[in-house]
Amino acid sequence: MFYVGAESVNNLCRLLTAGICLAWMTAATASDSGLELMQDGSQLWEKSEAAEKDARDSLLRSNQLRKRISEYRKARNKTSKKSTRALLDSQIKDTIAEIRNLQSLGSQDRKSAQNLRAEAKALLSQGLVSIWQDWLYFTDAMHLEGKADGALHLQAANNTATRSDDPQLNEQTTPRSTAKSSDMSIAVVEAAMQQMPDEIDLGNVAISANANFIGHIERDQPAEKNHVPLNKIHQWRLVLADFSGRAVEAANIEFVGHMPGHVHGMPTQPRVTEVIAPGVYRISGVKFQMRGWWVIELNVEQESTGLTDTLRFNILL
Numbered sequence: 001m002f003y004v005g006a007e008s009v010n011n012l013c014r015l016l017t018a019g020i021c022l023a024w025m026t027a028a029t030a031s032d033s034g035l036e037l038m039q040d041g042s043q044l045w046e047k048s049e050a051a052e053k054d055a056r057d058s059l060l061r062s063n064q065l066r067k068r069i070s071e072y073r074k075a076r077n078k079t080s081k082k083s084t085r086a087l088l089d090s091q092i093k094d095t096i097a098e099i100r101n102l103q104s105l106g107s108q109d110r111k112s113a114q115n116l117r118a119e120a121k122a123l124l125s126q127g128l129v130s131i132w133q134d135w136l137y138f139t140d141a142m143h144l145e146g147k148a149d150g151a152l153h154l155q156a157a158n159n160t161a162t163r164s165d166d167p168q169l170n171e172q173t174t175p176r177s178t179a180k181s182s183d184m185s186i187a188v189v190e191a192a193m194q195q196m197p198d199e200i201d202l203g204n205v206a207i208s209a210n211a212n213f214i215g216h217i218e219r220d221q222p223a224e225k226n227h228v229p230l231n232k233i234h235q236w237r238l239v240l241a242d243f244s245g246r247a248v249e250a251a252n253i254e255f256v257g258h259m260p261g262h263v264h265g266m267p268t269q270p271r272v273t274e275v276i277a278p279g280v281y282r283i284s285g286v287k288f289q290m291r292g293w294w295v296i297e298l299n300v301e302q303e304s305t306g307l308t309d310t311l312r313f314n315i316l317l
Contacts, residue, residue, distance in 0.1 A: 034130030038245040041123030045211060045243070048116035051109045058106035062099045069095050124214050124243065125205040132239050135280050138218045138226035141202040144291065144317040145227040195261060196293050200314050208309035213248055213300055215240045215311045220282055228288060228317060233268065236283040237276070240300065247279025254299040255283060259292055291317045 069092055076088040129136050204226070205216050218226050220235035228234070240248040255270040267289050274282040288294065298311040 034127040034132075035245050037123050037127030037130060038243060039127075041120045041127060042243040044116050044120035044123060045207075048113045048120055049211070051113035051116060055106045055109035055113060058102045058109060062102040062106065065095050065099050065102070069099075121205070121207055124207065125203075125216075127245060128205065128214055128216055128239065128241060131245050132216070132241070132279075135237065135239055135277065136216055136218070138204065140226055141204055142217075142219070142226050142228050142315050142317075145229040196316075200293075200316075202314050202316055204313065206311045206313050208300065208311050210309045211243070212307045212309040213240055213242060213302075213311060215298065215300075217296070217313055228315070230291065230317065231287070231289055233285060233287045236270075236286050238272075238281040238283055238298065240279050240281065247277075248300070248302055249275075249278050250303045251281070252301040252303065253281060253283075255286075256297045256299065257286075257288075257294055259290065259294055262290075262292075288317055 072088050072092045072095070076085050076092075079085060079088075125139075129139060204218055205214065207214055216239040217236055219228065220237040238253070240251060240253075242248055253272050255272075257266040257270070258264070266287060268285045268287045270283050270285040270287075272281045273284040276282055294315045294317060296313040296315060298313075299308070300311065301308045
C-alpha cells in the first residue's frame with residue numbers, strides 16, 4: 001500500500017489551487033482584453049458611420065445644386081439682357097465649383113468611412129476571438145474540403161495546344177483530370193461566371209447590416225479543420241454577440257443560402273438545432289451541391305430586445 005504524507009498532500013493542493021487560479025486569471029485577462037478591443041472597435045464603427053453620413057450629405061447637396069444649375073440655365077435662355085446672362089453665367093460657374101468641392105469632400109469622407117470600418121471590424125473580430133476563445137478554433141476563411149487554402153478550382157482554358165474544353169478535341173489534348181494550370185494560356189475560375197465583386201470579404205466574421213450583432217461561423221468539427229465538404233450534410237457553429245461582447249441569447253435564426261447569378265439556393269434547409277452555450281449555436285443540415293461563390297445570410301431576431309438584423313457571409317468553394 002502506498003502512503004502520502006500530509007505535507008505532500010498540502011503541497012499538491014497548493015499546486016492545484018495555484019494552477020486553477022492561474023487558469024482563471026489568464027481567462028479573465030483575455031476576457032478583459034477582448035472587452036477593451038470590442039469597445040475600441042465599437043467607437044471606431046460609430047466614427048465610420050458619422051463619416052459615411054457626412055459623405056451622403058455632401059453628395060446629396062451636390063445633387064441638389066445640379067438642379068439649381070438647370071434652373072439657372074433655363075433662366076439664362078429666357079433672357080436677352082447681357083447683364084442678367086453674365087450674372088447667371090457667374091452663378092453657374094460658382095455652383096459647378098461648389099459641386100466639385102462637395103463631390104471631393106464626399107469621396108474623401110466615404111474613403112475615410114471605409115478605412116474606419118475596416119479598422120473597427122478588425123478590432124471587433126480580435127475582441128470576439130479573445131472573449132470566445134473556447135469556442136473559436138479557426139480564424140481563416142472556409143475552404144472546400146480537399147482544396148489547398150486560398151487555391152481556386154480551374155474550370156476552363158482557351159488558346160492552348162495542350163488543353164481544350166471542346167469534347168471533340170479531348171483525344172488530341174491533355175485530359176481534364178491531368179491538365180495543369182501551367183499548361184493554360186487563359187485560366188478561368190469557377191466563380192468567374194457569377195461576376196464576383198473585386199473586393200469581396202471571404203472572412204468568417206461578419207458585422208450585421210445595421211451593426212447590431214457580430215457573428216463568427218466555422219465548421220462544427222474542429223478535427224476537419226475549417227473545410228467544407230461538397231454534397232455532404234454537415235454542421236456549423238455560430239458565435240453571436242453584440243458590440244459590447246455580450247452573448248446574444250435566445251435568438252431566432254433563419255439560415256438562407258444562395259449562389260449569386262444562379263437561380264437556386266441550397267438543397268437543404270439548415271437550421272439551429274442546439275444552443276451549445278450562451279451565444280453559441282449549432283446549425284445542422286448544411287449542404288453545398290456546387291462549387292463557386294455562395295452567399296449565406298443569417299436573419300437574427302433577439303427575443304429580449306426585439307432587434308432584428310442580418311449577417312452576411314461570402315464563401316468561395
